[in-house]
Each structure stands twice: as C-alpha cells, then as structure tokens.
Amino acid sequence: MKAVLCKQYGPPEALTLEDVPSLEPSEGEVIISVHSCAANFPDTLIIEGKYQFKRPFPFVPGGEVAGTIKSVGAGVEGFAPGDRVIGIPGWGGFAEEAPVAASKVVRLPDGVSMDAGAALVITYGTTHYALKDRAHLQPGETLLVLGAAGGTGLSAIELGKVMGARVIAAASTDEKLEICRNHGADETINYSSEDLRDRIRELTDGRGVDVVYDPVGGEYSEPALRGMAWNGRFLVIGFTTGDIPKLPLNLTLLKGCSLVGVFYGAFQDREPARFRELMDELTGWLADGRINPRITARYPLEDTARALIDLKERRATGKLIVYTERGRDGG
Template sequence: MKAVLARRHGSPESLVVEDIAPLQAGPGEVIVSVHASAVNFPDTLIIENRYQFKPALPFSPGGEVAGMVKQVGEGVQGFAQGDRVIAVCGWGGYAEEVRTVPEKLVALPAGIDMEAAAALVITYGTSHYALKDRAALQPGETLLVLGAAGGTGISAVELGKLMGARVIAAASTDEKLALCRAHGADETINYTSEDLRERIKALTGGRGVDVVYDPVGGSYTEPALRSMAWRGRYLVIGFTAGEIPKPALNLVLLKGCSIVGVFYGGFAQAEPVRYQAFMDELVGWLAQGRIRPAITERYPLEQAAQALRVVADRKATGKIMLTTALGRGEG
C-alpha cells in the first residue's frame, strides 16, 4: 500500500511517498481502508516535532480519515469488515490503510459522503466542544470567529448559527469572507483592510462580543480581547499565526470575562462518554444536512506535501482533502 511518511522531522517537502507492506490487525486492533483523509493544521506541526503528540519516526501524518473497515483483530467488538467509519487516529492517516482501535472509530451511517465525514471530527468536533461546553454559547449571543475561512473557522461559523448566535466572521480577504457568508455569517470583518476593534465596536453598538473563537493568536488577540462584552468568554483554540500571545490580564479583570482553553483531544481522553455523545450529535447533524463541511480543494494522496504547504502558509480557504485511489473509485 502507499503511505506518506515522515522519515525525519521537517517541512512538508521532507515527506516521502513509499509503497509499504499492507497492515495486519493485531489483538484489539482495526485496519481501515482509507477513502479520504483531512488535512489539518496540527499535521504541519507534528511533522516538525512541534505538536503535543510526538510519534516515533518514521510515521505518517493525518489525524482523521473516513473509509471502510478492512480487518478486525481478535477481541474487537462493535465493528466488522465492511463497516463505514470515521477514524480519529491522531496520525497515520496519510496512507491507503490506517491501524487504529475501536475507541477511535465513529460509525458512519449510509448516505454520508466520505469526504464530508473525514472533515468532521477535528474541525467540527473542536468547535462543537468549544462553543457548547467551554463557552456555553446561548441563543441571541454574539460570536466573533477569527480566521473564519479556514476549516476550523468555517465549522465555528456554521455551529454558531446552528446554536442561535449572531456570528461575526473575521478573515484576511474578501474572497474568504464571501465563503463565510455562504456558510451563515451575519457580519464580516476584513482585518487586513479594516480596524478589527473599531469594526467590532460598530457592529455591536459598543457593547462588544459575548464569545471570541480564536484559532489564530498573534496580533489579533489583544484587539479581540479588548472587544469583549461583560462576562464574555475568550476561547483559545490554537496559534496558526505562529505566535503565542501574552494578553494583558488587566483586560480580563476590567471586562469581567474569562479566557478559556480548548483542548479537544484532552476532552476525548478525559471524558469519553460525553465525547461520544457530542460526536453522535455531530454525525446526526451531518446526516440531516444541518452542517456541510466546505471542501474547497482535493489532492491525491501522492501530493500530500503540496496540500500541507497550502495549510502551513495559511493560504487554505475551507477544508483541503487527500483522496486515495480507492476513494476516487480507482481501486
């Protein structure tokens, strides 16, 4: 089978594509034939050894895939050969097969597109947990989404609207903001041509926003924090800008607001029963068409480095997907 491998830590261009032996399921393991693998920002970090999870070399990046169960090992219950699944694997997904365990599989109902399913867990799962659990977002509240045109940002826009919020989407180009509006944003801010803080003030009548969803960090953090409403919640999702900000904590005091960390992987590990309930709700919404991942680019598995470069350079709009020969109907 083909696999994209990191044999040394480095940039996307350091990855290699190799033919390796097909995987075999050991006791308690499941082998999934991959149809589609999502490209996520953490994939750019894990290959550089800058992520919180550090697999041993060589390894394949790729934290979430959709496909079909190929083989189950001794003792596996709940899944069988031929089942359609999402695998939340952490790494290993940039390959034609991935080895995982039943606890990291999500059953996929018939009729759900494999690419949409592969785009669900890391982005929508993070945003769902962030908005529902960490922020306790309420209908009628105002949500500001930074980096709103990326895969994670679009998921926050969609879920914020689904939960009844007024959504303000902020991104760097008018093209990206058009995508945000197409996915439900009520208002938009181009923070390369507009003053972020002044525009928020104008859109909220000076009141500020109840929740900030921030996967970007960097220079946008302070003006967004200064734009919080009383008892607001500032969600720390990630740092795609590359800089971990050091906010002035006097702002938290003056605003009566909270800075809230969002670690979805930690939630899944620490609270598996609630994690499964959240995932069941997301899959249901996907099946009902209430959420629709914005898959804007597709690359064959062999071009994983090019796809990762787009994400690493923050040029991605929506979600980028890798497809295998099986997923393209060639296998």
C-alpha cells in the same frame, strides 16, 4: 500498501511515499481501509517536530480518515469489516490503511460522502466541543470568529448558527468574507482594512461579543479580547499564525471574562463517553444537512506534501482532502 512516511523532521517536501507491509490490528483496534484523509494544520507542526506530542521515526502523519473497516482486533465490539466509519488516529492517516483505536471510531451515516466524513472531526468536532462544552454558547449570544474563512473558522460559523448565535466573521480579504457570508455569517470584519476593536464596538452597539473563537493567535487576539462583553468567554483554539499572543490579564478582571483553553485531543482521551455523545449529535447534523464541510481541494496520496504546503502557506479556504485510489470519486 502505500503510505506517506516522515523519516526526519522537516518541511512537507521531505515526506516520502513508499510501499510498506499491510497492517494487522492490535487488541482494541481496527484497521480502516482509507478512502479520504483530511489535511489539518497540526499535521504541518507534527512533521516539523513542533507539536506537543512526538512519534518515533518513521511515522505516517494524518489525523482523521474516512473509509471502511478492513479488520478488527481482539476485544472490539460493535464494528465489523465493511462498516463505513470515521476514524481519528492522530497519526497514520496518509496511507491506504490506518490503525485506529475502536474508541476513536464512529459510524459514517448512510448518504454522507467519505470526503465529508474525513473533514468532520478535527474541525467540526473541535468547534462543537468548544462552543457547547467550553463556552456554553447560548441562543441569541454573539460569536466572533477569527480566521473565519479557514476550515476551522467556517465550522464555527456553521455551528454557531445551528446553536442560535449571531455570528460575526473576521478574515483578511473581502473574498474570504464573501465565503463566510455564504456559510451564514451575519456580519463581517476585514481586519486588514478595518480596526477590529472599533468594528466590534460598532457591530454590537458598544456591548461587545459574548464569545471569541480564536484559532489563529497573533496580533488580532488582544483587540478581540478588548472587544469582549461582560461575562464573555475567549476560546483559545490554536495559533496558525505561529505567534502565541501575550495577553494583558487585567482585561479579564475588568471585563469579568474568561480565557478558556480548548484541547480536543485530550478531551477525547479523558472523557470518552462525552466525546461519543457530541459525535453522535454532530454526525446527525451532518446527515440532516444542517452542517456541510466546505471541501475546496482534493489531492491524490502522492501529492500529500503539496496539500500540506498549501495549508501551511495559508492558501486554503475550507478543508483539504487527500484521497487514496479507493476514494478517487470522493464518495
């Protein structure tokens, strides 16, 4: 089978596509014949050795896939060869076959494309867990989404609306904000041309926002924190700008608000039953059309490096998909 290998830490250009032996499942594991694998920002960190977890070389990056089960290992129940599934391997996805622990495999509903399945878990799963379990977002509350035109940001807009929130989307260009409005944002802020804190105050009549969803970090985290309402919740999702902000903690005291960390990978491991509950709800919403991952570009497996470069350089809006020969048609 063909697989994209990382043999040493470096930029995406250092990745190689090679023929490697076909896989056999270990106990408690399934092998997925990959159709689609989503590219995510953590993939760019993993291959450069900047992520909190590291793999021995050589390894295959790629954290979420959709495909059909090729084989199942000892002790696996509820799955059989041929099942359409979504898998969250963490590593190993940019290949024609991916090994995934059965505990991190969920069924892909009939009628849902492989591309949509591959685009679901890391963005929508993270956001669903963040808004529902970490922020306890309530109908009628106001949600501010930073970096709102990226894949993660768009998932926050969609899920915020499904959960009954008023959503304010913040992004760096008017073109990106138009995408946000098309995905359901009620209000928008161009933080390249508008003062973020002042605009928050204007849009909330001085009250502030109940929840901030921040996957970017950098210079806009502090004004967003200053724009929080009493009892607000600031969700720390990630730092795609590369800059981890140093926030003045006296603001949490003055506003009675909370800084809430969101580590979806650890949640999957520590609370597997709850993880499955949330995934069942999320895949149901996907099948019903209540959410619709925006896939803006598809790359063949041999162009994985180009997908990661586009992601790293923030040229992407929505989700990027890498496909194998099986997934050429996206279905």
